[in-house]
Amino acid sequence: MISFHISATGHSLNYLPEYVAVWQGYFEEEGLKVTADVPRPWDLVLTALREGTAQAALGGIWVPSMYLGRSTRFTPFAQVAARAPLAIVGREDPVAFRWDTLPGKVVLMKGSNGASVGLFFKLCLREQGVDPQAARYIQDLDGAMLSELFSGGMGDYLVIDYPNALRMEADGRGQVVQALPVTGGNVPWSVYYAEGESDPDRRKVQSRFAAALNRAMQWVRGRDPEDYADFLAATFPGLPIEISIAAVRTYVAHGMWTTPRIDPEAYTRWQRGIADGHLVTAPIPYDRLIDPVPTSGWQ
Template sequence: MESFHVSATGHSLNYLPEYIAHRHEFFKDQGLNVTATIPSPWDKVLDDLATGTAAAALGGIWVPTMYRNRATSYTAFAQLANRCPLALLKRSRNKGFGLASSGMAGCTVLMKSSNGASVGLFFKMLLREHGIDPNSVHYVQDLDGAMLAKLFQGGMGDYFVVDNVTARVMAARDPDISIAMEMVTDGGVIPWSVYYTETASITPAVLDKQRRFCTALGSAMDWVVRHDAGLYKDELAEIFPAAPVEVLVELTNIYRCDGMWTTPSVTCDGFERWQQNLVDGCLIQEPFAYEAIVTNGPTAGH
């Protein structure tokens, strides 16, 4: 068994195939002893790569993109989540919602930012894609998600962008709040969560371990997509003990059907869409070519 440590930016339902690959021994079948930690603050994943503590960081592809040609070069070698796992909460139970017709201009939207820039970047991209000027909307996005949840329930803001699990729990408990949109369904394809490493550290031996890691990850994705979540609700409860199991089962099945997990290969269309958004968000000056940030060698055949 060879060690393969992942330094992750969080513990999330959209990371489920990695947890299944570990629990169902798909990694073990590939001769890998995969471990994971979640450093705090999240950007210590880069320190773990620099010291060799981690074989891969798990997080947003915006980080390797932002760093390219400015600091350390990172290469993404696999994709875990193919969709955005966020939801938009609104202050009513009225049915029907369309972003383009929502009258969002002039409203205040709460968005957490304690775990990186992707929440704000993604939501503002959706606004642009639906013909809404992001500058016409007010934002509160410099606070922790749990704090913002309490404040939203207490009356702050008109909308709240938060992870899908939390959104469903909040909507179930508060009769004055409902889900306006779930971005796994309505947000389009995006390489939301990828595995990346320092480009300079890649050797034939590293590529071989990455290939076996991706083989196991692909097997786990196939397993999750094939099996109704109700059949392994006890596992979901063990992996995410703080969330109601019925929410986990329902949302996992939505993720399965709506393309959250597809292939370990980074999707090209989603990459190009996200690159343009990173330009619009002023993180980079112009889009990078797919091959500049991503290598498909470890995922060949998946």
């Protein structure tokens, strides 16, 4: 049995296939003993890779993108989440929401645990024909703090993770005016990456990891989450079970968990957002950053 440790930037519902693969024994069937931790602060995942205490980090592809050619080479080799698990919370009826009314509005979105939320929201604005600079942002605070302040009247919109947006709506503290897993399109949101360049031995292990992850994705897509509600409740004790079930149904219906392969078209789209956020000087070609070999069996 080969030990395979993941240092993750969070413990999240959109990582569900990984947890299912452990629970169902899929990793073990591939000869892997998979463990995971969530260090604080989140960037300690990079230390774990450099020191060799983790075989993969799990998080945003913007990290290996901005490090490429500047510092340590981090190589993405698989994805777990193919859509942004975010929502825009407002105060109006959702049918009244229009992207072109956002100029001049104050948008709250967390910036304390990475860059993905702001990068994606601004990418969506540009794709909707809205200049991101026309809106105003409160972006340097923790998400829980911003949620509390939004409920108290701060700002016009809040960009937050989808499950907690559903909880705010259920509590009467706002309206989900855009569910971005539904309307936001595909991007390689959460990926696994390793330190350094790939080699044949490492690829063999990563391929076995991806095979188990793919089986777990198929398992999740083939079942209603009510059928494994006890597992969801135990894995995400901070979320009401009805919220977890609703979010999983939405994720499955709209392609959150399709394949461990990082899709080139979705990658190219996300690279535009990363470049527009000035984390890279220009979008990075797929074959310069991604190792496609471990997931070459899936399209």
